[in-house]
Amino acid sequence: MGLTGLFLICFLVVHAGINACMWFNDGGKTFTFYAHFMGTNFIVHFIEAGLFAGLLLHIVDGLLLWKQNRDARPVKYAYSNPGANSTWYSRSMGILGSLLLIFLIIHLKDFWGPNRLNQIMTGEERNTFEMMQEEFSNIFVVILYCCACFALFWHLLHGFQSAFQSLGLNNVKYNKVIEVAGTVFAIVVPFIFALMPISMYFKLVH
Amino acid sequence: MSTLNSKIPEGPLAEKWSNYKEHAKLVNPANKRKLEVIVVGTGLAGAAAAASLAELGYSVKAFCFQDSPRRAHSIAAQGGINAAKNYKNDGDSVFRLFYDTIKGGDFRAREGNVYRLADVSRNIIDQCVAQGVPFARDYGGLLDNRSFGGSQVSRTFYARGQTGQQLLLGAYGALERQIGLGNVQMYSRHEMVEVVTIEGKARGIIARNLITGELERYFGHAVLLCTGGYGNVFFLSTNAMGSNATAVWKAHKKGAYFGNPCFTQIHPTCIPVTGDYQSKLTLMSESLRNDGRVWVPKSKEDAKAIREGKKTAADIKEDDRDYYLERKYPSFGNLCPRDIASRAAKEACDDGRGIVPSGLGVFLDFADSIKRLGIDVVKARYGELFPMYQNITNEDPLKTPMKIYPAVHYTMGGLWVDYELMTTVPGLYCLGEANFSDHGANRLGASALMQGLADGYFVIPYTVGNYLSTEIFVKPIPTDHPAFVEAENDAKERAEKLINTKGKKTVDDFHKELGKIMWEKCGMARTAEGLTEARKQLQQLRKEFWSDVNVPGTLNEFNPEFDKASRVADFLELGELMVIDALNRNESCGGHFREEYQEGGEAKRDDENYRYVAAWEFKGVEADPVLHKEELVFENIQLQVRSYK
Amino acid sequence: MKYNLKVWRQKNSKSEGKLVDYTIDSINPDMSFLEMLDVLNDNLVRKGEDPIAFDHDCREGICGMCSLHISGRAHGPQHAATTCQLYMRSFKDGGTIYIEPWRAKSFPVIKDLVTDRSAFDRIIAAGGFVSVNTGQAQDANNLPIEQAHAEKAMDAAACIGCGACVAACPNSAAMLFVSAKISQLALLPQGGPERNIRAINMVNQMDAEGFGNCTNIGACEAECPKEIKLTNIARMNREYLLASLINE
Structure with a gap:
């Protein structure tokens, strides 16, 4: 879980980084340059396959955990007060993850899918920048994306630190660093992602 | 009256044990596998014995009434364990530990046994450290020591305020290792209810499976009882709720003599009783007396004002305080032995200077140490003891002095055993607190852990071999042997009688009543008159118990209330024996203080007439027990008035 | 009241x-x-x-x-x-x-309220000890141990095996209990020789007993009566991962 989680976190950095290029406000030139690179470079394609495998592993692993953990307590407590000893989002990684998965499917269907399909059919890439402009003119889509960013925020807030803990990369001396880094990461990355549809919607990017 | 043979080996004191080991008979490894040993109880003595014997190759069955061997009450020992390592270079030696122990026990223990105990104490520390017991260490990484009551050297090894826990978990680990290897069969939630003897030898036990209620039969070539003390006779004590005397009492009824039953240790530093509902008393480690000063106000008026809440400890000026231990025993001060500190507290309270509403409490003050060492050092030294106190009493001992009072803590008496730890029943051994032990009439702090582990790790592996070497031709006896059937029937009959009484009073009613009689008349101070009266009361109470006790539920289920009743039934009989023994011993020594025998407020021992172990033979519940005396011979030390002044 | x-x-x-x-x-x-x-x-x-x-x-x-x-x-x-x-x-x-x-x-x-916690005993039996037979020990002071390590080991060793960690964990995981023992012995040189095999055996036994998995929620730490720390779980994970990588 931790290993695949960290792998996906790395992906998030790249994804957020490239998306942030749109704020150059050069009509998506820089953005498209990198998007093109990501869309055509064969090493990237190779990594992309790895990414899907990682994601799949993360999901399967998560489902297995969920099942084993559910089975470990066949009779539930009649009365429980978990708020007294832990945060709700740390207990809700499965739900947050499922929400993210639903969003991811929509998201892939919106951008990655049509683009790749086009590539296969015609050998041509589509202009993702324009696709974004079109998608994000719809307020409901923007809201959906913002909600997903919230889910991502909670997921990361627990997941980032948790990954280090699971891998045993935990040391009293550096725990604070991991904790702060995790929190900052959990805020910054979803924030960047959320800004995109918002700034597109308000036509701040052109 | 027969003479008991304690089987002390020949030779000079320091060589007795090595002499014994060199000449003890051995069992070859192939035969060990065929020999079965039953170990009842998994505290320090039991777990250590079961693990060590299994390591040697014996086939071991271990029993405990708790849900896991790790729960045994040894776990609650706080302060530490003594060992004559002399790591402090402060003049300690095996002889000095031996001497302190004999003197601390008011010259009522066997020289040979105690010397052996002091000798192997050093191996215990080595063994425990090797097991990964995290003893306290100094900055150089070497083992740290502290001092304890009754000694002038620092020889107490400790793991914060949880030494007993750490030592037990070490022994438990060793035991679990043997369980994992298949050398020990562990039976938890099982209580021994009968010893089975065949042709005079112990050959097994009947145990009650506490989950199903079933009586089960187990064969062993030898049976080891490591079942702890019987302090719960007093109802309120520092013992765990489940600590009981059933195993030793059943053994006693099957012929094992009971040694010095009246020797009870009242621990001076416990949290005072506050109400009737109280189920147990909590001990505050004796180690606190290293840095705490015991006092009461000099005047009764001040004490009264404190009791009524009109004044607090802080209102009493230094000059108006009576640091009575320092005053009476200047050379040992607050670190005088337990029996003496307890009695001094009782005297102060009897004098009307107690400082808790009930009148039964004194202060234990850390203000000076905090001033001297700083609050952090004091806090670090006593780990969780302060929070524990604060949690129970709602008062912070770093700000206001602790309130303490003596409570029943340990029983020096127990089944009589010889040098080999064998009782008067061949093949039946008794280890740890359960035997009448090496502590004489009073145990020094941090010596219980030492004795339990010495017996289990370093004594029994040799002595049991000496006996079993003669048993190698005995094939395991099938448990349908008439002796097993009979023992089981006895247990069953008793249980049925108990459950079918269906009286009006609860088990606790009787237990509390028993405790009250014992505490008042066979507690810190005893008189012939009180004891005589107590005996009558106990007989009456016992009769009432068997006709009016109400035990709910049935026998074939998990029934803790029945388990309790069955234990109290035994306590009621044992209580009487304690009273008989106390009445017999017309002297004051150690934990046994007869008001008639004192000199200037100090205990007056009678070495001429009572320099013996009183070993009692059971003759029937209603019949008087028969006294056997084991004369104590002191060849290496001079008997003297035990002075800590 | x-x-x-x-x-x-x-x-x-x-x-x-x-x-x-x-x-x-x-x-x-x-x-x-x-x-x-x-x-x-x-x-x-x-x-x-x-x-x-x-x-x-x-x-x-x-x-x-x-x-x-x-x-x-x-x-x-x-x-x-x-x-x-x-x-x-x-x-x-x-x-x-x-x-x-x-x-x-x-x-x-x-x-009623009584449960069978013998699973904990079986986990300890799988490796929660140092294999030293009685009498095999060297002098206790032959092996100095850094005070800070001894203290950390003691922090972990304070576990009383009550099972509150399992009870509080939404996943019924026993990691805090198991890690306390693994940590204690990993921090002390005496535990060294069996360090790898211990981590593997104890974790395997824990899984075989049917406990849930740790998702680092932290309820165990919050409810532990002896304040055993989550860092022990991290240490156990480290011990286990390393042991799995090098174990032949």
Whole structure:
């Protein structure tokens, strides 16, 4: 879980980084340059396959955990007060993850899918920048994306630190660093992602 | 009256044990596998014995009434364990530990046994450290020591305020290792209810499976009882709720003599009783007396004002305080032995200077140490003891002095055993607190852990071999042997009688009543008159118990209330024996203080007439027990008035 | 003080259980929680009813025998305390208190509030020890141990094996318990020779017992009466991962 989680976190950095290029406000030139690179470079394609495998592993692993953990307590407590000893989002990684998965499917269907399909059919890439402009003119889509960013925020807030803990990369001396880094990461990355549809919607990017 | 043979080996004191080991008979490894040993109880003595014997190759069955061997009450020992390592270079030696122990026990223990105990104490520390017991260490990484009551050297090894826990978990680990290897069969939630003897030898036990209620039969070539003390006779004590005397009492009824039953240790530093509902008393480690000063106000008026809440400890000026231990025993001060500190507290309270509403409490003050060492050092030294106190009493001992009072803590008496730890029943051994032990009439702090582990790790592996070497031709006896059937029937009959009484009073009613009689008349101070009266009361109470006790539920289920009743039934009989023994011993020594025998407020021992172990033979519940005396011979030390002044 | 209690009653491991209501009156705030149950049981016995079975022994917070999930929390609302160290002053007069057994597949109920925690013993038997037979030890001071390490080992060794970590964990994971022992022995040189095999065997046994998996929620740490830290779990993960990588 931790290993695949960290792998996906790395992906998030790249994804957020490239998306942030749109704020150059050069009509998506820089953005498209990198998007093109990501869309055509064969090493990237190779990594992309790895990414899907990682994601799949993360999901399967998560489902297995969920099942084993559910089975470990066949009779539930009649009365429980978990708020007294832990945060709700740390207990809700499965739900947050499922929400993210639903969003991811929509998201892939919106951008990655049509683009790749086009590539296969015609050998041509589509202009993702324009696709974004079109998608994000719809307020409901923007809201959906913002909600997903919230889910991502909670997921990361627990997941980032948790990954280090699971891998045993935990040391009293550096725990604070991991904790702060995790929190900052959990805020910054979803924030960047959320800004995109918002700034597109308000036509701040052109 | 027969003479008991304690089987002390020949030779000079320091060589007795090595002499014994060199000449003890051995069992070859192939035969060990065929020999079965039953170990009842998994505290320090039991777990250590079961693990060590299994390591040697014996086939071991271990029993405990708790849900896991790790729960045994040894776990609650706080302060530490003594060992004559002399790591402090402060003049300690095996002889000095031996001497302190004999003197601390008011010259009522066997020289040979105690010397052996002091000798192997050093191996215990080595063994425990090797097991990964995290003893306290100094900055150089070497083992740290502290001092304890009754000694002038620092020889107490400790793991914060949880030494007993750490030592037990070490022994438990060793035991679990043997369980994992298949050398020990562990039976938890099982209580021994009968010893089975065949042709005079112990050959097994009947145990009650506490989950199903079933009586089960187990064969062993030898049976080891490591079942702890019987302090719960007093109802309120520092013992765990489940600590009981059933195993030793059943053994006693099957012929094992009971040694010095009246020797009870009242621990001076416990949290005072506050109400009737109280189920147990909590001990505050004796180690606190290293840095705490015991006092009461000099005047009764001040004490009264404190009791009524009109004044607090802080209102009493230094000059108006009576640091009575320092005053009476200047050379040992607050670190005088337990029996003496307890009695001094009782005297102060009897004098009307107690400082808790009930009148039964004194202060234990850390203000000076905090001033001297700083609050952090004091806090670090006593780990969780302060929070524990604060949690129970709602008062912070770093700000206001602790309130303490003596409570029943340990029983020096127990089944009589010889040098080999064998009782008067061949093949039946008794280890740890359960035997009448090496502590004489009073145990020094941090010596219980030492004795339990010495017996289990370093004594029994040799002595049991000496006996079993003669048993190698005995094939395991099938448990349908008439002796097993009979023992089981006895247990069953008793249980049925108990459950079918269906009286009006609860088990606790009787237990509390028993405790009250014992505490008042066979507690810190005893008189012939009180004891005589107590005996009558106990007989009456016992009769009432068997006709009016109400035990709910049935026998074939998990029934803790029945388990309790069955234990109290035994306590009621044992209580009487304690009273008989106390009445017999017309002297004051150690934990046994007869008001008639004192000199200037100090205990007056009678070495001429009572320099013996009183070993009692059971003759029937209603019949008087028969006294056997084991004369104590002191060849290496001079008997003297035990002075800590 | 007066309380409404909702107590889990279950005849034995095979029967179904349910919450049963009891009211209890004239409770002293200085009573411990278990003494309150003693009073309740005393009332029940006098009325001819079956008393409530619950595990307890030392009543000073060290034996680990007492359990109880009280008003939604393992060992009740007080921090760093076992049920026997919990006092009635922690509860509001007239309030309702839920009392349930530890809930986990690996801790089956024996009766009422009593569960079978022998899974913990089997995990220790799988490797929670140093293999040193009696008499094999060298002198205790031959091997100095850095004080800080000894202290950390002691922090971990303070575990009382009560099972509150499992009870509090939404996943019923036993990682805090297992990691406390692995940590203690990994921090001491005496534990060195068996370090790898210990981590593997204990973790495998833990999984075989059917405990859940750790998702680093931290409820165990928050409810542990002995304040065993999550860092132990990280250390165990490290020990286990390294051991798995190099174990042949």
